[in-house]
């Protein structure tokens with residue numbers, strides 16, 4: 001079993017977390033064009049890389065950003081997902 | 088054929104003809120280059136040569152024939168999908184599958200089993216009814232059956248599921264089948280070679296050259312090849328190959344794992360899928376239980392396997408088939424699934440002229456091997472998109488015109 005070091009809640013099993021996908025810069029709802037919206041929703045490089053992802057810790061409901069390498073599955077950094085915190 | 092084999096009993100084994108001829112050096116120019124020597128690549132090469140007379144074709148495979156998802160899948164072939172586009176497409180494939188052993192003069196062990204998708208809730212039963220109606224409308228043998236029917240035809244199943252998720256009914260699809268996956272790739276490969284197509288294993292494409300918006304050649308680890316047509320049939324490597332021509336896609340890579348138990352006497356001649364329990368199982372001709380589940384929880388470009396997977400799967404399997412608690416797992420493995428947001432493939436032409444895409448096969452592309460080869464060959468040779476694959480074009484996402492196959496493809500592959 002894999003464990004993750006999470007500052008506020010300590011060392012937790014990865015199986016307690018739910019993956020919610022990579023963080024992508026959201027376009028503004030009111031002004032976005034169809035082309036930009038489809039780009040945001042669908043068209044990505046999706047290459048093996050370190051990406052910032054949203055994960056929720058189910059028992060506490062707390063959301064985290066994981067910086068994870070999608071080639072090796074190594075989680076490089078974890079920090080709480082407060083607004084504007086994604087790096 | 089068995090008589091033909093007999094003569095080698097007295098001769099030296101070396102005198103037996105090799106299944107594939109020795110490899111030749113790469114040529115400088117081909118009329119078409121197929122990237123990926125899985126079932127799809129081989130089928131496309133075969134139909135390009137056989138039906139369209141295009142024989143100056145090379146298939147480039149970075150590993151060995153069928154070593155990708157083709158040789159890793161659980162070989163379920165069925166056509167009881169949810170959308171009209173999907174049903175028409177997969178049904179054509181099923182029909183082609185039925186004749187492949189004869190066409191190849193090679194036994195692909197195509198075995199029609201009957202396919203049950205269990206419903207453990209009202210909402211699941213609702214989706215089954217919907218699927219059955221769509222299927223019947225298209226002339227597909229598909230019906231909703233009750234729990235008693237399941238109990239009768241799948242002995243040893245605890246339809247009460249240990250009391251926690253009783254089986255309420257199932258979608259039954261009589262033509263559901265399994266086949267020998269490698270043999271499908273080998274049969275197409277040998278067939279393609281007999282028409283003069285070249286297959287180069289251990290040859291990786293590292294870049295694709297374009298001039299303006301047109302393909303002019305591919306760079307490989309064995310040198311440069313000129314070609315006006317490149318067909319990408321690389322499943323789990325699709326994002327990487329598409330990026331070589333500057334194309335973004337909605338395809339995300341997730342590992343999909345499977346495992347087999349030790350062999351036991353034949354007791355199950357059907358295929359059983361449970362969406363609610365996230366598991367499916369069939370018994371191979373060797374007696375092993377072939378078992379699988381949904382994809383891993385997060386994106387990953389790797390074929391590593393995990394203990395979490397086996398633990399999760401067996402936990403559910405024991406509810407459904409209590410006696411399996413006494414069986415040992417023999418092998419487990421993973422493939423890289425190329426998932427799309429609507430659980431339908433991405434096929435056909437792209438904004439880059441001469442670059443054709445066949446990907447987004449996720450967890451469901453083995454059954455599409457014959458029809459993909461045929462429709463892609465048609466599209467490449469005539470430069471007209473085959474009508475069966477028009478709904479699957481890459482630009483459907485720009486038009487927000489998705490296919491919506493999730494209800495029929497997320498657990499049952």
Ligand SMILES: Cc1cc2nc3c(=O)[nH]c(=O)nc-3n(C[C@H](O)[C@H](O)[C@H](O)COP(=O)(O)OP(=O)(O)OC[C@H]3O[C@@H](n4cnc5c(N)ncnc54)[C@H](O)[C@@H]3O)c2cc1C
Pocket residue numbers: 122123124125126127128147148149150151152153154155156157158159160161162163164290291292293320321322323324328343344345379420421422423424448449450451452453454455500
């Ligand atoms: C565990 C598992 C279970 C599955 N179960 C089912 C099922 O029951 N039913 C079903 O219909 N489908 C199933 N699938 C899905 C199915 O296996 C695939 O969709 C299908 O085999 C894809 O075939 P392909 O020929 O397109 O790709 P592959 O067989 O993956 O072939 C692609 C090839 O491209 C090569 N390649 C990649 N990059 C390069 C490069 N740069 N240069 C040269 N070569 C390259 C790879 O080495 C590989 O051999 C399952 C998949 C998995 C992993």
